Amino acid sequence: MVRMFLNGTAMSGGAAHHLVGGAEPLAATTTAPRYRFWAVDGTAGYPALEDVGPGGAAVAGELYELDLAHLREVLLPGEPPLLELGVVELADGSSSLAMVLRRGTPATELTDISALASWRRYTS
Template sequence: MTAPAGSEGSVAVPLFLNGEGMRGGRVHPSIAHYTFLGEVRTAPRYRFYACEGGFPALWPVAEGGVSVPGELYALPLEAVRDEFMPVEPPELELAVIELADGSAGLAVALRPEVHARGEGLIDISDSGGWRAYQASSKRR
């Protein structure tokens, strides 16, 4: 994977987006200038939550997981640190996830203490993804 222009010497890493960072999302401008690798899915090892404040989050599980749809981008690690993570909610942390093809990528996931509290979390694992959940929420 090569880094975009202007990031010579940096190692580009795959970053999985499943919420407002995707194309059309409110924080997409922070990563829009990086290489879009395509629409992908996670391995079926995650539950997917809507969090109070209007953002989604992954949570890894040993059983009962689903494959979550999203988008994959190539970003230099420095961009993940300096541009992507600063716009993410404090309830989320960087994690290494498994994609449907068996490869690994970075993504944001719920912090363990947030999941343990459970407050403000709605399990949307069976919704078909963040965009589908938002569309169904607007129809209600």
């Protein structure tokens, strides 16, 4: 089992929540305040985290425990092409897997939503 931080459409109630295979969130939490939070393709798209170090935003999300095979075979193939698997720091200082912005993505394709720090706030 692996810990996975979700902060977008795969969270509970989201359009891609089926990709977590019935797993329930362990906790609602935030990242440490070190991320820029982007919207890819506006409200119809998906969010992306980028580690910018101190001075970034603490982004809201949900922490899940997933079977590694399910993560590899179901969740990851369902993720958009501008995201890749990475490790994020959570508010409590622990680490978790998460989907992060693929390195080298042009900023012209992104909208900075760091001030909101929540995909749900951005899309509501």
